[in-house]
Amino acid sequence: MAAVAxxxxxQALSKHFGGLAAVREVSLQIQSGEIRAIxxxxxxxxxxxxxxxxxxxxxxxxxxxxxxxxITALRPWQRLRLxxxxxxxxxxxxxxxxxxxxxALPAQRGLMQGFFARLAPGEPAVAARVRAALEAVGLADLxxxxxxxxAYGHQRLLELAMALATGPQLLILDEPTxxxxxxxxxxxxxxxxxxxxxxxxxxxxxxxxxxxxxxxxVTVMDAGEILAEGTPAEIERHPAVQKAYLGR
Amino acid sequence: MSAGRRILALHLGVLAALLLLQFALPPYHHxxxxxxxxxxxxxxxxxxxxxYTGLMSLGHAMFFAAGMYGAGLPVYYLGVGAxxxxxxxxxxxxxxxxxxxxxxLRTSGPSFLIVSLMFAQALxxxxxxxxxxxxxxxxxxxxxxxAPLGLGGAQxxxxxxxVKYNVAxxxxxxxxxxxxxxxxxxxxxxLIGIRENEERTRLLGYDSFRxxxxxxxxxxxxxxxxxxxxxxxxxYVGSTFASILFSIYPLLWTLLGGVGTVLGPLxxxxxxxxxxxxxxxxxxxxxxxxxxxxxxxxxxxxxxLLGTVRSRWLPWLP
Ligand SMILES: Nc1ncnc2c1ncn2[C@@H]1O[C@H](COP(=O)(O)OP(=O)(O)O)[C@@H](O)[C@H]1O
Ligand SMILES: [Mg+2]
Numbered sequence: 001m002a003a004v005a006x007x008x009x010x011q012a013l014s015k016h017f018g019g020l021a022a023v024r025e026v027s028l029q030i031q032s033g034e035i036r037a038i039x040x041x042x043x044x045x046x047x048x049x050x051x052x053x054x055x056x057x058x059x060x061x062x063x064x065x066x067x068x069x070x071i072t073a074l075r076p077w078q079r080l081r082l083x084x085x086x087x088x089x090x091x092x093x094x095x096x097x098x099x100x101x102x103x104a105l106p107a108q109r110g111l112m113q114g115f116f117a118r119l120a121p122g123e124p125a126v127a128a129r130v131r132a133a134l135e136a137v138g139l140a141d142l143x144x145x146x147x148x149x150x151a152y153g154h155q156r157l158l159e160l161a162m163a164l165a166t167g168p169q170l171l172i173l174d175e176p177t178x179x180x181x182x183x184x185x186x187x188x189x190x191x192x193x194x195x196x197x198x199x200x201x202x203x204x205x206x207x208x209x210x211x212x213x214x215x216x217x218v219t220v221m222d223a224g225e226i227l228a229e230g231t232p233a234e235i236e237r238h239p240a241v242q243k244a245y246l247g248r
Numbered sequence: 249m250s251a252g253r254r255i256l257a258l259h260l261g262v263l264a265a266l267l268l269l270q271f272a273l274p275p276y277h278h279x280x281x282x283x284x285x286x287x288x289x290x291x292x293x294x295x296x297x298x299x300y301t302g303l304m305s306l307g308h309a310m311f312f313a314a315g316m317y318g319a320g321l322p323v324y325y326l327g328v329g330a331x332x333x334x335x336x337x338x339x340x341x342x343x344x345x346x347x348x349x350x351x352x353l354r355t356s357g358p359s360f361l362i363v364s365l366m367f368a369q370a371l372x373x374x375x376x377x378x379x380x381x382x383x384x385x386x387x388x389x390x391x392x393x394x395a396p397l398g399l400g401g402a403q404x405x406x407x408x409x410x411v412k413y414n415v416a417x418x419x420x421x422x423x424x425x426x427x428x429x430x431x432x433x434x435x436x437x438x439l440i441g442i443r444e445n446e447e448r449t450r451l452l453g454y455d456s457f458r459x460x461x462x463x464x465x466x467x468x469x470x471x472x473x474x475x476x477x478x479x480x481x482x483x484y485v486g487s488t489f490a491s492i493l494f495s496i497y498p499l500l501w502t503l504l505g506g507v508g509t510v511l512g513p514l515x516x517x518x519x520x521x522x523x524x525x526x527x528x529x530x531x532x533x534x535x536x537x538x539x540x541x542x543x544x545x546x547x548x549x550x551x552x553l554l555g556t557v558r559s560r561w562l563p564w565l566p
Contacts, residue, residue: 054451080453094444105441108434109453126434166453 005068007032007200008053008170013062014224015048022048024224025062030170035192035201037211039235040221046204047089049221050172053202054086055079066170080109083169087159087176089204095148099139099158102147103130107165133165137191153184164195171195172202177210189213251564252432258565259428262511263421270413278409280525282416284518286478287497289423291505291513293470294498296427299508300436301463302443306361306495307368310348311468313375313490314340315475317382320485323390330397330406334476341472342465349464353457356446368495375487387486390479412481419477420514423470428510430466431566439463443508471498500538504545506552510566515553 006029015023023045030036038046051057053064055076064072071079085106094102107129111122134140137157142150147158156176163171173192177185185207192201192214205211211218211232218235220227228238235241266285273281290312297303318340322328328336352363375382382388396405397415404411430436438459441449450456479485488494497520498513505516523541528534549556558565 056447056451075455076450077453077455080451086451088448092445092448094441094448096444097440101437101440105437105449106452108437112434162452 004031006030006065007067008202009065010049010053011063011065013049013052013064014060015045015052015057016060021224023052026221026224026226028219028226030200030202032200033196034216035196035203035214037215037218037232038202038204038221039206039208039211039218040227044221045224046221047174050086050174050202050204054084054172056086080166083167084172085163085166085168085170086172087163087174089174089178091152091155091159093147093155093158093162095146097147098143099134099145099147099150099161100130100143102158103133103161103165106162107133110167129165133161136164136194137161138187153180156180157188160191168199170202171199172204174204175206176203177205177207185210254564255428255432255566259424259510262514263417263424266417266420267414270410270417275409278413280521281518282409282413282481283478284514284521285413285416285420286474286481287501287521288514288517289420289477290471290474291498291501291517292420292423292427292510293467293474295502295507295509295513296430296470297463297467298499298502299512300431300439300443301460302446303356303460303463304361304499305364306492306499307364307366308467308471308498309490309492309494310368310371311341311345311471312475312478312494313371313487314344314468315472315477316479316485316489317375318472319476320388320390320479321381323393323480324388324485327393327395329395330480333480334473337476337479338469338473341468341475344472345464345468346461348468349461353460353464365492365495368490369492372487372490372492375490382485382487385487387484387488389483390485391483394480394483406481406483416477416481419473423473424510424514426466426470428566431510435459435462500542503542503552506554506556506558509552509554509558512552512554519553 008030010026010028012025012027013023014021014025026049040046048057052059055074059072063070066082066084071082104126108126111125131140134143137160139154139157139161142154147155150158156179160176177188180188189210192203195201203214215232217229218232219229220235220241228235228241230238269281270278293311294305294308297305315337319333319337322336323333348367352360352367355363376384391407394406396403397411406412438449438454441452441454442456442459446456475489501516501520502513503516504520505514506512520538524534524538527537545552551559554565
């Protein structure tokens with residue numbers, strides 16, 4: 001079997017906060033087109049790991065390869081331009097702005113090439129991208145609403161629309177279903193399946209139902225390290241996982 | 249009417265009203281309004297940084313003064329004409345803003361405020377220290393050095409009230425147009441993103457340092473254009489304009505009119521100007537009244553006058 005180069009690979013990636021090793025020598029590979037879930041107890045280092053991948057955190061050691069090239073030294077905005085988009089675990093939207101404006105900022109990014117386009121990328125083109133992203137998450141009717149007036153579930157969806165508007169190739173979602181109602185979660189899973197037709201998805205998720213419904217492979221983290229990796233069925237059977245994570 | 253047209257109509261209407269106002273004003277107010285227009289240009293420049301980008305400076309007098317000395321010194325010593333002097337003032341302000349930004353924008357929040365204050369104090373002290381050249385706080389007068397403006401064969405002297413008023417209005421209009429265009433542009437959207445949530449904006453693909461530097465450059469350009477215009481129109485250059493008070497004024501004007509609104513700085517400058525003018529005719533402790541007005545403002549209109557109007561009645565107001 002010919003080895004396919006992974007879309008993303010981390011090599012012995014570590015992050016220390018003072019004396020605390022939040023992530024220790026994690027080597028992870030993600031293939032193009034897959035939906036990968038990362039699970040693990042609180043404090044396992046999941047958010048810190050993806051924070052290094054999208055450029056929020058500078059690694060203490062190790063490397064990050066994207067499409068085979070080393071992106072460890074790239075700044076967050078440069079990584080976004082390569083197609084790596086991230087949604088925050090703690091909703092991070094522009095609360096004082098309308099939904100439209102929230103999505104327009106990432107939507108115009110790709111249109112700002114060249115000097116004049118930087119000043120005026122053309123509002124119709126921006127508006128079309130905004131509409132597409134808001135429609136994808138089902139918020140098109142609320143475009144004019146201020147973000148802080150939205151229901152919590154809608155704020156999570158707005159966060160996702162902002163990431164979609166960048167046209168991501170690798171979409172990193174940090175506990176996207178946290179705090180959503182049952183019905184919202186079902187709709188969310190359908191949405192992620194649609195998104196995954198275009199993009200690779202890296203999903204940190206606590207809800208095992210969502211993990212089982214979406215992911216073909218699951219990575220389990222604990223205490224900053226990868227504990228196990230495999231199909232959802234393998235992971236459920238894994239003794240270390242049952243002990244450390246599923247609590248059996 | 250579409251939102252874009254409504255915005256354009258409002259701002260053109262304000263400019264047209266200001267153009268007509270000169271024919272209705274008695275001489276005393278005529279000069280006052282000319283001063284207000286130039287100072288409002290300064291406040292608009294300040295607001296680009298505070299209102300659009302979320303960076304509070306306490307050192308903007310350095311840009312106003314850079315424009316003032318950059319234009320005034322060449323006129324005084326070299327007899328340079330008004331348009332070239334204005335260009336030199338503008339270039340001094342932009343150059344200073346970019347050089348300052350490269351150093352100071354590594355900080356943010358309160359540290360940025362302190363750093364801007366320190367830089368401005370250094371420039372202020374320099375205007376006193378190089379007394380031989382700048383004539384310190386005594387300053388110098390330009391009127392007998394400045395050649396009248398020749399335009400299509402006609403000569404316009406800066407002492408003529410009509411010339412003063414219309415040049416002041418032109419400077420104000422240029423500042424207003426720049427601020428409005430910036431506010432409505434893709435660039436303005438990025439600046440507002442930085443103001444609201446800088447980390448998020450960086451993760452959405454924008455190098456926030458570069459955008460803040462651009463905002464500072466534009467802010468410095470408008471402030472120095474106002475400083476250069478003030479020197480040429482009112483014929484005086486002195487170190488008072490580089491003092492901390494002149495850094496605080498644009499903050500007050502902007503707070504009063506509405507932080508982050510395009511027309512707020514004009515409203516704030518005009519109201520504060522006439523408040524000080526009226527009160528100082530009655531008592532010498534006019535700063536007390538200014539203070540009281542500000543406390544009332546913070547209590548009842550924390551978003552400033554136009555900010556309140558926008559959030560209550562006119563959400564489309566830029
Ligand atoms: N910015 C930070 N500064 C210091 N410690 C941090 C920081 N972010 C996370 N940590 C610590 O690193 C560990 C891993 O956290 P995190 O990556 O958020 O875990 P998870 O997302 O798996 O719950 C925790 O012990 C957490 O307290
Ligand atoms: Mg987390």
